[in-house]
Amino acid sequence: MSALLIANGHVVDPAGKVDGIADVLVENGVIARVGKNLKPKSAQVVNAKGKLVTPGLVDLHVHLREPGREDKETIETGLRAALAGGITSVVSMPNTTPETDNQTVVEFQLSKARKLGLARLFVAGRITKGGQRIAEMWELKNTGAVAVTDDGHDVDDACLLLHSLEWAKTFDIPLITHAEIASLSHGGVMHEGKVSQLLGLQGQSANTEVLAIQKSIALAEEVGARLHIAHVTTARGVDEIRRAQKRGVRVTAEVTPQHVSLTHEECLGWNTSAKMHPPLREEEDVRAMHDALRDGTLTAIATDHAPHLVSEKLLPFQIAPVGTVGLETSFAVVNTYLIRKKVLPLKLAIERMTSGPASALGLPAGTLRPGAAADISIFDPDIRWIVDPWTFQSKGRNSVFAGKTLYGKATDVFVGGVPKLRDGVVL
Numbered sequence: 001m002s003a004l005l006i007a008n009g010h011v012v013d014p015a016g017k018v019d020g021i022a023d024v025l026v027e028n029g030v031i032a033r034v035g036k037n038l039k040p041k042s043a044q045v046v047n048a049k050g051k052l053v054t055p056g057l058v059d060l061h062v063h064l065r066e067p068g069r070e071d072k073e074t075i076e077t078g079l080r081a082a083l084a085g086g087i088t089s090v091v092s093m094p095n096t097t098p099e100t101d102n103q104t105v106v107e108f109q110l111s112k113a114r115k116l117g118l119a120r121l122f123v124a125g126r127i128t129k130g131g132q133r134i135a136e137m138w139e140l141k142n143t144g145a146v147a148v149t150d151d152g153h154d155v156d157d158a159c160l161l162l163h164s165l166e167w168a169k170t171f172d173i174p175l176i177t178h179a180e181i182a183s184l185s186h187g188g189v190m191h192e193g194k195v196s197q198l199l200g201l202q203g204q205s206a207n208t209e210v211l212a213i214q215k216s217i218a219l220a221e222e223v224g225a226r227l228h229i230a231h232v233t234t235a236r237g238v239d240e241i242r243r244a245q246k247r248g249v250r251v252t253a254e255v256t257p258q259h260v261s262l263t264h265e266e267c268l269g270w271n272t273s274a275k276m277h278p279p280l281r282e283e284e285d286v287r288a289m290h291d292a293l294r295d296g297t298l299t300a301i302a303t304d305h306a307p308h309l310v311s312e313k314l315l316p317f318q319i320a321p322v323g324t325v326g327l328e329t330s331f332a333v334v335n336t337y338l339i340r341k342k343v344l345p346l347k348l349a350i351e352r353m354t355s356g357p358a359s360a361l362g363l364p365a366g367t368l369r370p371g372a373a374a375d376i377s378i379f380d381p382d383i384r385w386i387v388d389p390w391t392f393q394s395k396g397r398n399s400v401f402a403g404k405t406l407y408g409k410a411t412d413v414f415v416g417g418v419p420k421l422r423d424g425v426v427l
């Protein structure tokens, strides 16, 4: 029997109701006990004094680009980047080439990740084939897909979305929407407001998102399907979700680290690293995200990690691709902008990065309760660093946080009790 003791750390396991100095005992890859002064007969000991010990973080929204765009990211580089960020479970988005709309691609991704043995990979399949007809949802689920989404685009056709929700309900698989009314966002390259006017760029109004959220909630409510709304960014959008949850609609939602910390002003200077869909919004929207994280309207923080080539992000703002990488900065951004600034209490912030996202999609992850797989992350919350994307494990250098000073880094990560990151180095 192999045993591992992570001793004297500040253990925060919201699902297990732990928040204090404690030891974590792992036996045979599984959490055996969490408590004070554990004294196993023999165990490898990791001293976590002065550090934060959490369940491995869970990221519901990651673009791994494989198959098809291995020049931007591979399953290997993406999962290594996750480990470097203290993330042990990622859900990959299906906008690959070919699309993840059939069981062959799901099988390929899962088997590749299994062989790599890095962070755990959960796969999301497409809702539709090309936005035209419903994908093979039953086969996707049977092959291991944990959700369906057309992320990158909304399902514009309301009737197709309605039928997709009916199928998703029948097969009991969550449906994730990228809330964007295409006819409204068309041509808009950033948030519509003062900054877009100043830069002379066409913007996307908040209604682009708000109307799409209303549409998907109304249809999911009619059907009774499980709906998850990706990367919410607008105060009014989050209000719609709050009201729906109060009525009993089965809807959950996530927000990205960049949308809880930055505004559209990042786009000044035609900064293409700040170009993303949905776009960075205004101060009042950021504050609304904070309120929604506090009151539980938003239960997940997910990165929308979107690696692109350096050459593409050097294109003019209007035509540069959308997205920022995020796996290696998400904990530090949440720590710097939410925990240290007392926007969110530590325990609640960790909940939004562990059990919150896990339960949104029903993933077996995000807790240190006895019997759970020993996916554990250890962070030094006080390490001060300046983000240099050239040091990333990810192939993507397009970080909206490049050059910014952040606090907190993962030092050690275990997946199933096996060390995968030691002293900040991916093993």
Ligand SMILES: [Zn+2]
Pocket (backbone or CB within 6 Å): 151, 152, 153, 178, 230, 231, 277, 278
């Ligand atoms: Zn999206």
